[in-house]
Amino acid sequence: MRMSFTIIFMSIALLCSASVSCFASSSNMRPSMSDAGNGSVVYQEWKDETRGRIVPVKIYLPTNARGPCPIVIFSHGLGGSREAAVYLGEHWMKNGYVGVFVQHIGSDASVWQPVRQQGREKIIDALNAAINSRTFYDRVEDIKFVLDELERLNKSSGPLYNRLDLSRIAMSGHSYGAGTTLTMVGQKYFLGRREVSFADPRIKAAIYLSPPAKLRGRTPEEVFGDIQVPGLLMTGTDDNSQIGGTPAEDRRLPFDGMKFGDQYLLTFIGGDHMIFNGATRRAAKPGDKQMIAEIERVTTAFLNAYLRGEESERRWLNSEAAKFVASDAKFERK
Numbered sequence: 001m002r003m004s005f006t007i008i009f010m011s012i013a014l015l016c017s018a019s020v021s022c023f024a025s026s027s028n029m030r031p032s033m034s035d036a037g038n039g040s041v042v043y044q045e046w047k048d049e050t051r052g053r054i055v056p057v058k059i060y061l062p063t064n065a066r067g068p069c070p071i072v073i074f075s076h077g078l079g080g081s082r083e084a085a086v087y088l089g090e091h092w093m094k095n096g097y098v099g100v101f102v103q104h105i106g107s108d109a110s111v112w113q114p115v116r117q118q119g120r121e122k123i124i125d126a127l128n129a130a131i132n133s134r135t136f137y138d139r140v141e142d143i144k145f146v147l148d149e150l151e152r153l154n155k156s157s158g159p160l161y162n163r164l165d166l167s168r169i170a171m172s173g174h175s176y177g178a179g180t181t182l183t184m185v186g187q188k189y190f191l192g193r194r195e196v197s198f199a200d201p202r203i204k205a206a207i208y209l210s211p212p213a214k215l216r217g218r219t220p221e222e223v224f225g226d227i228q229v230p231g232l233l234m235t236g237t238d239d240n241s242q243i244g245g246t247p248a249e250d251r252r253l254p255f256d257g258m259k260f261g262d263q264y265l266l267t268f269i270g271g272d273h274m275i276f277n278g279a280t281r282r283a284a285k286p287g288d289k290q291m292i293a294e295i296e297r298v299t300t301a302f303l304n305a306y307l308r309g310e311e312s313e314r315r316w317l318n319s320e321a322a323k324f325v326a327s328d329a330k331f332e333r334k
Contacts, residue, residue, distance in 0.1 A: 038064035060099035070168035075177030178211035209276035220257025230262035236271020
């Protein structure tokens with residue numbers, strides 16, 4: 001059934017260029033990283049037998065939570081890995097969320113590592129070349145597989161047994177991973193007169209960090225207007241990248257095009273593309289620490305409001321969040 005969509009995916013990728021399984025035993029659990037709080041970090045490689053494909057995951061597993069925990073699936077940017085946005089994985093874990101950080105082979109670090117000694121231009125060329133039909137197809141199918149696998153593992157012996165609240169799943173991603181997230185919650189693609197969506201109803205909320213926004217002659221409302229899940233989009237006034245070609249001012253377009261309510265937009269003054277990944281791969285800047293703290297607070301409030309149904313956090317988002325970030329960011333909602 002999955003492979004029947006191959007031609008559709010290949011056609012879509014030309015339009016959108018942008019920016020059973022195995023689970024090892026609990027003996028593979030590793031200690032949390034520094035300041036990880038009450039939790040464990042589990043590294044595993046799951047195998048999708050249907051595609052003969054390995055999907056590496058890094059799972060942030062709270063140990064201080066009672067009962068099944070809500071879940072956040074995270075998709076890394078082009079050239080990244082399951083080690084993306086460590087600060088968010090650790091912070092969400094401290095707050096009782098299971099973070100499942102997925103690595104997409106073929107659009108991960110393996111893309112640029114073979115040319116890393118040849119200079120920046122070669123690395124950028126390799127990354128841009130990886131924005132294609134194959135990686136689009138693989139990413140969407142990776143996430144669908146992960147959703148299926150979480151259901152299976154919640155019923156099987158192992159670290160995840162009976163630990164997951166499968167009715168409360170959010171998805172997030174950075175850059176190309178934010179594009180993957182948009183796809184999984186209902187971004188629309190156009191193949192001639194045909195409209196295609198890959199929305200998965202198991203995803204109940206979404207956080208988009210520096211998303212690509214390729215409209216290909218369509219309006220934001222046409223491309224993003226059917227997305228119905230609550231969403232939080234974060235970007236910055238300096239959120240440019242040489243990969244994918246979305247300028248900073250266009251990162252907000254998905255928010256502008258969404259027609260349904262419970263949508264939020266946070267734009268950091270001076271925020272660049274890598275701040276949302278934890279300010280990695282560049283020198284530290286004076287405002288990084290404050291921005292990261294604000295990203296942590298606002299994303300967690302959003303998850304608390306829309307996965308846990310905490311009305312106090314929803315009120316905070318709608319009344320206090322703008323004041324909380326006022327010194328270095330603009331907060332919008334609809």
